[in-house]
Amino acid sequence: MMLENEALAFGETEGDFSAVDKARVVEALGKVLPPGTLMYDAEDLRPYECDGLAAYRALPLVVALPTTEEQVVAVLRICHELGVPVVARGAGTGLSGGALPHTRGVLLSLARFNRILKLDPLARTAVAQPGVRNLAISEAAAPYGLYYAPDPSSQIACSIGGNVSENAGGVHCLKYGLTVHNLLRVRGVTIEGEIVEIGSGALDSPGYDLLALVTGSEGMLVVLTEVTVKLVPKPQLAQCVLAAFDDVVRAGEAVAKIIAAGIIPAGLEMMDQPATAAVEEFVRAGYPLDAKAILLCESDGTPEEVAEEIARVRAVLEESGATEIRVSRDEAERLRFWAGRKAAFPAAGRISPDYYCMDGTIPRKRLGEMLTAIQDMEGKYGLRCMNVFHAGDGNLHPLILFDANQPDELERAEEFGAEILELSVALGGTITGEHGVGLEKINQMCAQFTTAEVRQFFRVKAAFDPPGLLNPGKAIPTLNRCAEYGRMRVSKGHVPYPDIPRF
Amino acid sequence: MTTIEKEWAERVRAAAAARTPLCLRGGGSKGFYGGPLAGEPFELCANRGVVAHEPTELVVTVRGGTPLAELEELLAEKGQYLAFEPPHFGPGATVGGCVASGLSGPRRANAGALRDFMLGIKLLDGRGEVLRFGGQVMKNVAGYDLSRLVAGSLGTLGILLEVSLKVLPRPVAEATLRFELDEASALRRVNEWGGQPLPVSATLWQDGVLHLRLSGAEAAVQAAGARLGGEALAPAAAQALWTAVREQTLPGFAVEEGGVLWRLSLPSTAPALGLPGRQLVEWGGAQRWLAGAVEARAVRARATELGGHAVAFRGGDRAAGVFQPLAAPLAVVHRRLKQAFDPAGIFNPGRLYPEF
Numbered sequence: 001m002m003l004e005n006e007a008l009a010f011g012e013t014e015g016d017f018s019a020v021d022k023a024r025v026v027e028a029l030g031k032v033l034p035p036g037t038l039m040y041d042a043e044d045l046r047p048y049e050c051d052g053l054a055a056y057r058a059l060p061l062v063v064a065l066p067t068t069e070e071q072v073v074a075v076l077r078i079c080h081e082l083g084v085p086v087v088a089r090g091a092g093t094g095l096s097g098g099a100l101p102h103t104r105g106v107l108l109s110l111a112r113f114n115r116i117l118k119l120d121p122l123a124r125t126a127v128a129q130p131g132v133r134n135l136a137i138s139e140a141a142a143p144y145g146l147y148y149a150p151d152p153s154s155q156i157a158c159s160i161g162g163n164v165s166e167n168a169g170g171v172h173c174l175k176y177g178l179t180v181h182n183l184l185r186v187r188g189v190t191i192e193g194e195i196v197e198i199g200s201g202a203l204d205s206p207g208y209d210l211l212a213l214v215t216g217s218e219g220m221l222v223v224l225t226e227v228t229v230k231l232v233p234k235p236q237l238a239q240c241v242l243a244a245f246d247d248v249v250r251a252g253e254a255v256a257k258i259i260a261a262g263i264i265p266a267g268l269e270m271m272d273q274p275a276t277a278a279v280e281e282f283v284r285a286g287y288p289l290d291a292k293a294i295l296l297c298e299s300d301g302t303p304e305e306v307a308e309e310i311a312r313v314r315a316v317l318e319e320s321g322a323t324e325i326r327v328s329r330d331e332a333e334r335l336r337f338w339a340g341r342k343a344a345f346p347a348a349g350r351i352s353p354d355y356y357c358m359d360g361t362i363p364r365k366r367l368g369e370m371l372t373a374i375q376d377m378e379g380k381y382g383l384r385c386m387n388v389f390h391a392g393d394g395n396l397h398p399l400i401l402f403d404a405n406q407p408d409e410l411e412r413a414e415e416f417g418a419e420i421l422e423l424s425v426a427l428g429g430t431i432t433g434e435h436g437v438g439l440e441k442i443n444q445m446c447a448q449f450t451t452a453e454v455r456q457f458f459r460v461k462a463a464f465d466p467p468g469l470l471n472p473g474k475a476i477p478t479l480n481r482c483a484e485y486g487r488m489r490v491s492k493g494h495v496p497y498p499d500i501p502r503f
Numbered sequence: 504m505t506t507i508e509k510e511w512a513e514r515v516r517a518a519a520a521a522r523t524p525l526c527l528r529g530g531g532s533k534g535f536y537g538g539p540l541a542g543e544p545f546e547l548c549a550n551r552g553v554v555a556h557e558p559t560e561l562v563v564t565v566r567g568g569t570p571l572a573e574l575e576e577l578l579a580e581k582g583q584y585l586a587f588e589p590p591h592f593g594p595g596a597t598v599g600g601c602v603a604s605g606l607s608g609p610r611r612a613n614a615g616a617l618r619d620f621m622l623g624i625k626l627l628d629g630r631g632e633v634l635r636f637g638g639q640v641m642k643n644v645a646g647y648d649l650s651r652l653v654a655g656s657l658g659t660l661g662i663l664l665e666v667s668l669k670v671l672p673r674p675v676a677e678a679t680l681r682f683e684l685d686e687a688s689a690l691r692r693v694n695e696w697g698g699q700p701l702p703v704s705a706t707l708w709q710d711g712v713l714h715l716r717l718s719g720a721e722a723a724v725q726a727a728g729a730r731l732g733g734e735a736l737a738p739a740a741a742q743a744l745w746t747a748v749r750e751q752t753l754p755g756f757a758v759e760e761g762g763v764l765w766r767l768s769l770p771s772t773a774p775a776l777g778l779p780g781r782q783l784v785e786w787g788g789a790q791r792w793l794a795g796a797v798e799a800r801a802v803r804a805r806a807t808e809l810g811g812h813a814v815a816f817r818g819g820d821r822a823a824g825v826f827q828p829l830a831a832p833l834a835v836v837h838r839r840l841k842q843a844f845d846p847a848g849i850f851n852p853g854r855l856y857p858e859f
Contacts, residue, residue, distance in 0.1 A: 122694050123772040146698060167644050178642065180651070181619050194832040201770030202811035203611065203789045204655075206826040207837055207855065209618055212651030216644045233700040256559040262582055262672030302700060304722030361640045363560050393641035433642035441645075448645055452632045456843065460647050463839035476646065 011458030012479050015472045017104035020084050022061050025106070028082065029064060032074035037112075039063040048107050051092040051099040052154075053440055060087065060101035067112045069189070069225045076223060077193035079106055085472050086191065088219045090131060090162030093154045095357065096438025098166065098218045098474055105472075108223060110161055116140050117226065124231040125184060125201060130161020130224040134168075137229065146231040149176035152434070153342050161224045167216030169434035171267045171341070172298075174392035178434070180215040182230050188214070188222035191465045196222060213460070218436050218475040221464040235300035238266065239310055240334045243317045244291035244324040248272055251293035252367035254320035255391045258297065259364065261316050263309060267298035268392030269341050272371070275386040275399070276340070278347040285340030288324055295322075295391065296337055344388040344399070352384070352401035356413045359441075360424030361395045361433035373423055374398055381416040383409065395433035396424070422447055437475045445475075446482035454479060507550050508633060508664060515662070516631035518543070519847035527658040527851055529568060530595025533604045537657045538853040539821045547599055547662065554665055555639070558583060562622060562639045563670050567599025567663040574598055578670055586614040586671045590749050599663045605655020608749040609705035609716070612697075612771070612786035614671075618654040625665035626653060629845030639667045652840070658851040659859065660844040674704070674718035676725070679741035680733030682713045686775045686784070689713040693787045694772050701727045707748055708784040709755050716745060748785065755783045758794050763819035765793040765802050769811035778805060792816075803827055824857055834858070 026040050039045060040062040049057045061084070066072045079086050085105030092099055101107045113129035116137065120126070121144035126137050134155040138147040151170035152158055158168065164186060167179045176182070185199035199211040214221055245251035251270055258268065271279070271294050276287040287294055295317070299309040310327060317325055328334035348355040362370055371387065378385050384401045398420055402413040421431045421444045431437070431444040445454070457476040461468065477485070504512070518525050524542030534540060551568040558581040565574055571591055578584050588608030589601045602624075607616040623637030626649075637643055637650035653660055684692060689708040693715070696703055702719035715733065717724045728735065736744065747753045751764075758764045767776065771788035780795025793802065799815065806813035812827035819825075829837060834856075841848070841859045848859060 120772070121698060123770055124694075124698055125770075144698065167648070169642055173642070177615070177619065180648070181615060190832065196832050196836075197830065198833070200810055200812070202768040203786065204605075204616065204768050206812050206814070207829050207833065208656055208660075208840060209605075209651050209654060210833070210836065212618060212648045212654075216648055220647075233698055236700050259561060260559040262675075264671065301702075301720070302723050302726055304726050305702075305720040308720045308722045361642050363557065363562075363640060365557065365559060390642070395642045428638070429640050430638050430643040430645045432645050433640070434644060436644050437646075445645060450634075453634050453636065453646070456628070456632075456634055456649070457646055459843035460649065460840065463836050463843055466839075 011454055011476065014478050014480070015085070015468050017083070017085055017102070017472070020061065020082070020104040025061060025082060025084055028078045029062065029075060029106070032078065033064060033066060033071055037065040037067065039065075048089065048101055048109065051089070051097060052095045053097040053100070053438065056097045056100050056439055058101045058103050060103065060107035061105055063107045063109060065109050065112055069195070072108070072189050072223060072225055073193045073195065075106065075108060076189050076191055079469060080191050080193060080467065083467065083469065085469050086223070087471050088165075088223045090159030090165070091133065091157050093158045094162060094166060094436060094438065096432070096436040096440040098436050098438035098471070100439055102472065110159070110224070113161070113225065121146060123201065125228055126231055127226060127228045128160050130164070130227055131159050134158050134160055134163055141231045142234075145234050147234050148229050149182050149232050150179050160227050160229065164215055164224060164227055165217065165219050166434070166436045169390070169395070171269060171390065174268060175264050175266045176232070180212055183211060183215060183227070184230055185228035186211065186214055186224050187226035188224045190222055191467065191469050199228070201228065216436070218438065219471040220461050220475050221470065223470070237303050237306050238298055238300040238334060239306050240328045240337045241297045241299070241310060241313055241317070242287070242326045242337050243295045243297070243322040244288040245293045245295070245321065246291065246323050248293040248371045249368035250321050251295055252371060252391070254295060254317055254322065255367060256364050257316050257320050258313060259392070261312060263312055263316070265297045265309070265313065265392060266300040267296065269296040270294070270389040270391035271341060271344065272387040274384060275344055275388050278351050278386055279340040279343050282347040282350055283339045283343045285336050287340055291323065296341055341388065344386070348386060348399045348401060353403040353405065354401070356400040356402065356417050358396060358398045358400070358417050358420050359432045359435040360421050360429055361393070362424050362427045362429035364391070364394045366427040366429075367391065367394065370396065370423065370427065374420065377416055377419055381412045383412055383416055385416070390433070393433070394429065418444065439474055442474070442477045442481065443485045445477045446485045451479060451482070454482065504633060508627065511627055511662060512631040512633065515627060515629065515849070518849045519629055519631065522847055523849060524852045525849050527603075527662060529597035529600035530570065530593060532591060532593025532596040533600050535817055536604055537821070537825055537855060538857060541853055542849070542851070548597060550664060553577060560639070561641070561670050562667055564639060564665055564667040565598050566665050567597065569598045571596040571598055571601050582673050583670045584673050585620065585668065587611055587617045587620055588749055589617060590751065592750065598666060602654055602663055602666050603656065603658045609707070609745050609785060612789055613704050618651045620669040621650045621654050621666070622669055623667040624650040624653055624663060626660070627662040627664055629661060629847055629849055633664065637667065641669065657854045659841060659855045661850060676721040677704070677716060677718045677741070678724050678728050679714055679716045679736040679744065680728060680731060681736060682715065682733045683711060684708070684713045685711060689784065690772070690775070690788045697771065697787050701731070703787070705745060706785060706787050709782070714744060716741070753783070755781055756792060756794065758818045761818070762794060762796050763799070763815050764817040765797065766814040766816040767791040767793060767802070767806045767811060768814070769806065769809045773809040773811065776805060778802065799823070822857070826856065829856070
């Protein structure tokens with residue numbers, strides 16, 4: 001037996017929503033949403049036209065700002081009945097266009113779901129609405145000596161619902177895991193308006209692991225209304241080692257040697273010389289400017305544990321040919337070491353009119369190879385690139401610098417980026433480690449997955465969303481799109497709000 | 504595709520066309536778990552061997568039929584291990600069976616579950632297609648996370664050809680402490696400790712005694728031990744204890760003829776069960792074992808009331824359903840997912856839920 005909407009369910013073609021009637025949608029939603037929570041005039045829609053990937057912009061048909069779960073259910077039931085696409089949005093800080101509005105759809109903002117509903121210090125759990133900011137959870141947990149571990153650098157702005165939808169990482173995920181490892185439960189609503197509870201306060205649930213499936217699903221499967229996260233005890237102490245190298249490949253090898261020595265640092269980051277020069281100018285972190293690469297290696301735990309680990313890290317770094325090693329002497333110095341790393345993106349924005357951030361992940365041992373290849377590409381495309389890496393987990397954020405006002409620089413930057421992503425796949429890695437596919441990397445998905453695998457993704461989506469109304473056109477490319485990939489190169493853009501620290 | 508993969512793909516396609524149910528079997532060590540076994544036996548042990556192990560990448564990729572013991576030995580040679588401490592339940596245990604059962608051992612509450620260490624899979628689905636999801640890298644958000652979905656699916660979604668698992672360095676030091684505590688005090692204590700920066704790696708309460716294992720840096724284990732007090736076990740006795748917990752060879756896990764060993768997965772702070780039967784409490788309070796002749800309905804109702812679920816882990820009427828029934832909307836999603844991977848319904852029918 002095949003599903004009726006076979007072509008859509010099996011991912012051959014994009015859905016056609018041209019018949020959606022705005023007046024009808026506005027009328028129906030107006031009946032279930034209180035005044036002031038439904039917007040449909042162009043000037044009210046404008047603030048929602050893009051997420052953190054500002055090069056892609058579109059005005060939705062309407063914006064709905066529900067305040068209760070009943071309203072979310074009602075909105076989704078109406079959209080289901082009328083066949084209207086729905087794009088859920090948290091804080092809008094995503095970098096892959098995942099919350100880009102659908103021109104024939106409802107932009108469902110969860111910004112008003114902004115309360116922490118419960119915090120249980122003994123059980124070490126917090127129940128939050130999806131619009132709660134990541135950092136707000138850690139702030140609420142701080143009086144109990146607890147915190148929420150995943151810390152994407154945009155954590156002062158990004159929402160927990162968005163974190164779940166993207167499976168957000170951060171600089172500490174090598175030791176503390178990604179969002180998927182720190183989540184206990186979500187509550188959400190399907191496109192059919194059914195409330196689903198996935199997970200619980202227990203560590204596992206009967207049946208298939210839908211919690212993992214929903215995490216990182218980019219708003220394609222359910223609309224979240226509640227999230228239960230695990231809280232962990234704050235380490236007594238954190239200390240950071242800064243090591244300088246006169247060669248990027250040697251720095252990459254040092255990363256592998258630290259892991260090989262059986263050490264799992266709390267954070268292990270790398271920056272190349274152009275990146276350190278750019279941030280030093282900006283934040284004066286005291287980085288050695290003559291180094292070709294620097295490593296930041298953080299250790300946390302009890303004072304005894306940290307002392308033991310730092311000594312081991314130091315020994316490995318010395319053996320790996322570090323030209324200089326500094327250990328943070330106090331919290332202020334530790335924060336200064338990190339300030340530079342966290343300011344890499346704003347710093348790129350200061351030295352270049354535009355930049356384009358990549359998110360490939362590769363096996364750690366291929367770091368040196370990738371860095372050498374990127375250096376060659378700089379010559380090939382005539383553009384500069386500064387590299388910041390979550391080196392510990394092989395996640396690269398090369399920042400390609402360009403000026404969109406110069407003829408063909410944008411095109412060259414895009415080709416440069418595509419070559420890095422395709423090399424990431426060729427080296428045994430992936431096109432996206434933590435930013436998501438969204439719309440930005442949808443073509444590169446065709447390079448990473450086969451037709452049969454893409455079909456399977458569409459079937460999985462249909463298991464939650466048979467009519468294909470949740471965030472259509474994102475995350476998973478249709479097979480038609482893949483067939484066109486190669487002559488189609490979509491434009492990418494820079495990050496708005498450059499003052500928010502990222503990654 | 505390898506020769507085995509080609510052969511198996513053909514066999515799966517033929518079974519799908521004929522709607523012949525297949526009973527997937529690795530080492531046969533976990534046949535007791537889940538719904539009743541049904542269908543034509545499909546032996547998976549021939550597809551064995553390590554595909555890649557890069558100690559510095561913290562990743563190992565192995566074929567599904569690889570013996571679990573062989574994998575653990577290989578990792579131990581490099582000072583690494585599977586941090587979720589999977590139970591074997593028999594000498595023949597395979598990595599594929601380990602993933603399909605989704606079971607984790609004493610370290611689960613602190614180090615994470617099997618699903619947390621899944622990085623990628625190669626799966627033969629019910630159409631006879633070989634699909635790869637995830638990969639060999641730590642961070643990967645390209646496509647839905649279908650590798651974790653397969654963990655614990657009891658072979659109902661396809662044949663696991665290969666799996667990539669994250670591995671970790673073995674802790675430098677371990678120590679096990681013994682405390683005499685009643686159930687309520689033990690539950691309170693393990694939850695309080697859980698909120699402190701202590702290197703706890705396992706807990707077990709049984710018959711008025713709490714055992715607590717610490718793992719980590721030498722200095723951290725020593726400092727925590729000095730602070731917590733209790734009576735330290737000799738290393739050999741400690742190792743024997745945690746192996747017996749993992750493999751359920753401790754007498755407390757034994758079930759009499761006609762009895763059931765229930766596994767209750769609950770919020771760690773849930774109060775004492777108050778049900779008749781022998782009890783063991785693991786995972787900082789989040790996993791409770793109950794052995795005895797307790798009525799299924801009473802166990803499930805109590806688990807629900809406490810915010811968790813119950814599994815008839817060993818014994819009992821398997822045909823009546825081993826796992827807690829799903830809420831209606833989730834049951835629909837489950838049926839559709841099963842259909843997506845295995846449209847003819849040939850893989851391990853009834854092993855997870857009687858309906859599919």
